[in-house]
Amino acid sequence: MPKILIVGGGYAGFYTAWKLEKHLRKGEAEVTMVDPLPYMTYQPFLPEVAAGEIEARHVIVGHRRHLKKTRIVTAKVTGIDHANKTATITPAVGDAWEETYDQIVVTAGAVSRTFPIPGIADNAIGLKTIEEAVAIRDRVLTNFERASNLPAGPERDRLLTVVVVGGGFAGIEIFAELRALASSLIKDYPTLSFEDTHFHLIEAMGRIMPEVSLKTSEWVLKSLAKRGANVHLDTQLTGAVDGNVELSTGEIIPTDIIVWTAGVMANPTVVRGSDLLVEERGRIATRADLRVGTADEIVEGAWAAGDISAVPDLTGAGPGGYCVPNAQHAVRQAKLLAKNLVAVLRGELPREYIHKNLGAVAGLGLYNGVFQSGNIALKGFIAWVAHRGYHGLAMPSWERKWRVIGDWWHNFWLGRDNVSLQTVQHPRYVFEEFAARPRPAASAETPPKPDAGAKPAEKAPTGG
Template identity: 45%
Template sequence: MSTTERPRILVVGGGYVGLYAARRILKKMRYGEATVTVVDPRSYMTYQPFLPEAAAGSISPRHVVVPLRRVLPKAEVLTGRVTTINQDRKVATIAPLVGEAYELPFDYLVIAMGAVSRTFPIPGLAENGIGMKGVEEAIGLRNHVLEQLDKADSTTDEDVRRKALTFVFVGGGFAGAETIGEVEDMARDAAKYYNNVKREDMRFLLVDVADKILPEVGPKLGAYGKEHLEGRGVEVYLKTGMDSCVDGHVVLNNGLEVDSNTIVWTAGVKPNPALSRFGLPLGPRGHVDTGTTLQVQGTDYIWAAGDNAQVPDLVGRKNGNENAWCPPNAQHALRQAKILGDNVVSGMRGFPQKEYSHANKGAVAGLGLHKGVAMIVMGKMKIKLKGRLAWYMHRAYHGMAMPTFNRKIRVFADWTLAMFLKREVVSLGAMENPREEFYEAAKPAPAPAAPAGAGDKPKAKAS
C-alpha cells in the first residue's frame, strides 16, 4: 500500500459498481490528481447474471470474473474488508486477509458493497443450503449436482438414490428460475451417459412464496416461464415457503415433504449488513439513502450506488409514482457507476453534480439452452419475446454488458465452441477438498499393535 499526499478516493467494494466507478474516475482524472483505492475481500469482480450458465457448464467459471488489478492498473487494490468508517476523522479501518487491521485515511468515499443473500432462520438452511451469489457457489453447485448423479448411478439403496436425484430450488426470481432451467438442462444431458439414471428418475422443485415467477418480465411472460418449466418436468409451487430442511428433509408449508441432498437458495437479496456499522443514513430495508445525484444524504463527499443503495427513480416519479426507486439490476448498476464516477471527479473539483435518470429498457432471462423470455421496452411500446429468439436477446445483452473486451471475447468463444462440441459433464468434486487424497497418502502410519502379552514382565525362572 502506497502513501501519498494526494487526496484519496476510497471505493468500498469491487463489484459491478465499484469496478466501473473506479474505471470512470481513473479515466476522467488528471495525472496525479488523486489516489484511487479499491477494497474488496476478493481480488476479482463477478458478473452475476452469468452464474447460472457457469453452473451449467455453458461458460468457463474463470470467464465470468474480472481480475481487479489487471483492469485497474492505476489504482490501489487492497484485498480485505472495511470494518468501520469514522466520518469525523475520515478514516476507514481495513481488515486484510492476513495480519492486523489498520486505518486508512480518505478524502472521498464510494460505497459499492452490493448485496448478500436474503435468508431467514429456517432450521437446517445454514447447514444444507447452497447460495448463488458467487462463482465459487456456481462451481460448487455444478460439481455437487453431477456428484449426485454419480451416487445415484452407483448405489442399490433406493432411499439414497431418491434423495440424490431430488433437487429443490427456493426462489422464483431471475436467479432461481434461470438456475433451475440451466441445471435441469445440464442434468438432462448428463443422464445420457449413465446406465442407471434417466431424466424421469430426477425430481426438480421450484418453490416461491409469491404468486408468480420471473416478476421482472411481467405477468404474461412469467406465466409462460412457469408453463415452460412445468413442461420440462419441473414442479413449481407458488405461494409456498420452506419451513425446515434439517438433514436434507425438506418440509414445505403446503404439506409436502421430500428428502434432498440439493437445496439451492435464491430467495432474494438484501444490502450488505456491514453498512450498519458505517454510520450512514439507511432506508427501511437497510440500503444507503442517496439523493438523485447518488450522494449519500447529508454528505458532500460520500456516494453510493448499486444493490446497496436506495436511489430515487426519476423516470418513475415523473410518471406519477412518488415512491419509485431504482431496482437492483445490472442495467441500473452500470449506468449509475458512470454517473457516480463523473460526480466524484466533479465534487473533487468543486463542480455541480449530475442527477441519475434512466428509463427501464426491459429485462431478459435464459431458461436453459435455446430457451428464454425477454421484454424489450422501446418508448411506450413493450416487445415480448419467448423461446429461442428471447434466448438470443439474453445472450446478446449480457455478452455486451460483460466488463472488458478480454472477457467478452472469452465468453463468446465459449458459446461458439459449445455449438460444435458436446457439453462437459465431468464432476470435479475433489476441488472442494483438494488436499484430502494427499493427506491420506502422507499421514503417519498408525503404530503396529503390540502382540498379546508383550507388555507383561517376564516371570522368574523356577529353580
C-alpha cells in the same frame, strides 16, 4: 492530492474505479479500492456456470489486470468513521489499520437474505458468488455419478432431486439451467432415466418473475412444466433439516441440493459498521445525484451506488420509488458516479441519475429464453439469442468477452464438459490418505524388552 476510497469491488465499485481512471487527470486524485476478493463477478452468468456452459474463471474480472492506476487492497472494510474520514481496513492476514480519505464511495453490494428457517443455514447454498455456482455444478454431477450405482429407491431419488427457493429471475434461471443440465446428462447414464430426476421450485407469491408481464410468466411456467419441472406457487418453505424440505402445504421433499435465491440484503458488515445515513430497509440513504444523504441533506464527501444504496428512481418505475438492486442499475450508476465525483472535485455540479429500465432478459437453458421490454415480449430461441447477445456485450473488457464467447463456441461444437471437480474443494485428500506419518511414541507403561544375554526368570510354582 485528494484521496478517494472505494469500498467494494463488485459491479459498482469496479466500474467506478474503471471510469475514474479514464476521467481523472494525472495527479488529480489518488484512488484506492478495497474488496476481500481480487476480482469482480459478472453475476448474470452464474446460472450458466452452474450448468457447465461457461468456464468459471471467464466470468470474473481481475482487479489488478484491468485497473492499472488504482491502488488495490484485498481486505475487508469493517468500519467507516465518516465524521473523521477514516475507514478500518481488516486484511485476512496481519493487523487492521485506519485508512484516511477525502471522498468515500460505498459500493459493497448485497448478500443473500435468508430467514431463520430450521436447516437452511446448514444445508442450503446461495447464488451470489462464483464459488457457489461451481459448487452447485459439481454437486449435481457428483450426485449423478453416485445415483448411477444405486438401485431405484429413496436414496437415489434424494440424490437426483433439486430444490430451488425463490421465483425471481435468479431462481428461474438457475432452475431452468439445472433442469437442462440434468436432461443432457441422462444419455451418459444408462441406469438412469429422465423420470428419475426431480426438480422443484418454491415460490411464496402467486406468480414467478414479477419483472415481466403475467402472460409472459405464465408462458415460462408452461415451458418449465413441459420439461418435467414442478413449480409450487403460494408455498413457503418451513424447514430443511437433514435435507428434508418441508413445505407449508405439508409436503416433504428429500433432496441433496437446496439453492436459495429468495432475495438479497445490503452488505451488513459495511452498513452496520459505518456512521453513514441508513434508510428503513438497511441500505445507505442516497440522493439521485449518488451522494449519500436525503433530498434535504447532503453528506459531503460520501457517495454510494449499486445494491447497497437506496437510489431514488426518478422514472417512477421503481418499487417504493427506488431503483431495484440489479446489474443494469449498478453499472450505470457507477459510470455516472465517476463523472459526478470528478465534477465535484473540479467545483462543478453533479447530475442526477435517471435511467429507464431497458427490460428484462433471462436464459432458460440452451436455445430457450424470455425477454420483456414494455409491452414487447420475446420467447424461445430468439429471446435466448437476445439474452446471450446482451450479456456478452455487457461483460466488462474485450479480453473477458472473447473468453466467454469462446466457451459458447466450443460448447456449440463439442458439447458441455460434464465432469465434476468437487474434490478440488479438498485437494489434499489423496496426499493425506497415503502420506507416511511418524509412528506414535512408545508408552511409558510398556515394559522394556529383555536383554538378549540375560537369563530368563524362573517360573513361579503353582499350587498343587
